[in-house]
Ligand SMILES: Cc1cc2nc3c(=O)[nH]c(=O)nc-3n(C[C@H](O)[C@H](O)[C@H](O)COP(=O)(O)OP(=O)(O)OC[C@H]3O[C@@H](n4cnc5c(N)ncnc54)[C@H](O)[C@@H]3O)c2cc1C
């Protein structure tokens with residue numbers, strides 16, 4: 001039967017046989033519904049059109065307004081692998097002549113996750129448990145005697161160092177970058193024309209495509225990463241450098257989320273790099289943990305917690321996201337960390353995990369911006385943003401809007417943490433040590449204001465007892481709160 005492939009199901013593992021007939025749909029309505037980053041729209045359309053071109057006559061490629069219209073033009077039933085959002089899942093299940101198959105593109109099935117979650121009924125779904133169980137089940141980084149490779153399950157203590165002193169960049173080979181072709185040129189001219197006609201609108205700056213759009217490109221990017229860059233991955237995975245936004249990160253999320261790469265092939269490539277001596281165990285374990293641990297966990301938690309999860313607002317964060325942030329207006333911002341990271345998002349549609357969590361998400365948390373708006377912003381502005389991955393990462397990880405279902409405490413951090421883990425503060429007009437006065441760091445002061453505002457609610461969480469005790473020791477907290485109330489959501 002013909003297989004309907006969504007634009008994030010583009011790899012060969014979404015087909016039963018290499019010659020299976022395919023349906024691909026390019027829907028303009030999807031672009032019209034949301035104001036996506038220009039680079040994200042380009043990447044997704046480029047990947048879809050490249051797949052259609054590769055498949056040639058094997059695919060019916062329908063460019064139309066809505067999916068429903070495209071299906072109306074078809075006179076045969078189709079199968080589809082479970083799509084990646086609650087809305088799309090409900091949509092395909094509502095259609096006649098569409099058979100919905102289990103999801104692909106993940107290493108753990110819904111049944112395996114459900115069996116694990118059921119065994120933990122009433123207890124927290126701990127990532128570490130899930131990750132170890134998955135490694136054992138798949139025999140990843142496992143020795144024949146059943147012990148974890150390198151003698152430990154977790155190398156976090158060896159990883160996560162501050163950036164090297166006095167180095168503007170990490171000493172690793174450059175990441176793989178694509179060369180654009182005629183398909184990219186046509187995508188660019190279509191997007192320009194649609195924007196000119198007022199049919200769609202974008203946020204962010206255009207520029208040469210920076211992420212793989214085909215499987216061959218994605219495999220090339222994976223190869224460059226495991227051969228030369230993986231060795232420094234774990235050590236600096238939590239560090240930030242103003243002039244080196246990529247550091248030793250893999251840049252593979254966009255390819256994984258488009259379905260161009262299968263997670264297990266990335267894991268096996270990293271494991272192979274360890275066996276060949278290209279990367280130490282701590283780096284390889286750190287990377288495998290991200291893919292087999294975090295990525296899989298986030299995917300299953302998205303389904304497990306249901307469509308209502310996105311609406312959680314445990315901290316009653318009701319302030320609107322300000323325009324300068326929504327529009328990626330980095331030039332309006334003096335705070336060097338936030339200005340630098342926002343400019344990266346504006347110009348590339350990507351920053352690594354720590355700027356997402358500790359700069360962007362942390363600022364939204366501290367300022368009390370509405371979780372639904374922040375989730376939507378991340379989804380639209382990042383080249384790798386999809387509903388399934390954004391909702392748990394933003395609602396659960398960054399904003400603690402779920403009250404602790406995913407992260408045991410809020411990832412609120414002041415300027416001292418940013419100063420330790422980056423080189424931003426040295427050339428910032430603010431001082432990370434100060435919470436009061438003209439040069440008070442908005443992250444440091446914002447941290448205390450956040451705790452002060454939410455002290456009662458957070459007081460029920462024993463992991464917050466130390467920060468709350470420190471808060472009670474601040475003689476100037478009322479002045480700090482007043483100062484930050486005044487700063488509010490203005491660009492800092
Ligand atoms: C607020 C916030 C929003 C995020 N939004 C997204 C998103 O829209 N799409 C997305 O793929 N990731 C998201 N992440 C997770 C993570 O930041 C990105 O996967 C990562 O930065 C992508 O860059 P990379 O490929 O170089 O990752 P690396 O640092 O090289 O990590 C390797 C891979 O691990 C996976 N991974 C690591 N952490 C996570 C995680 N928390 N959730 C899911 N996968 C993970 C990704 O597939 C990534 O490619 C978000 C994190 C936060 C805190």
Ligand code: SF4
Pocket residue numbers: 335336337338414415416418419424425428429430431432441442443444
């Ligand atoms: S001083 Fe504060 S605002 Fe400035 S870069 Fe450091 S953390 Fe960011």
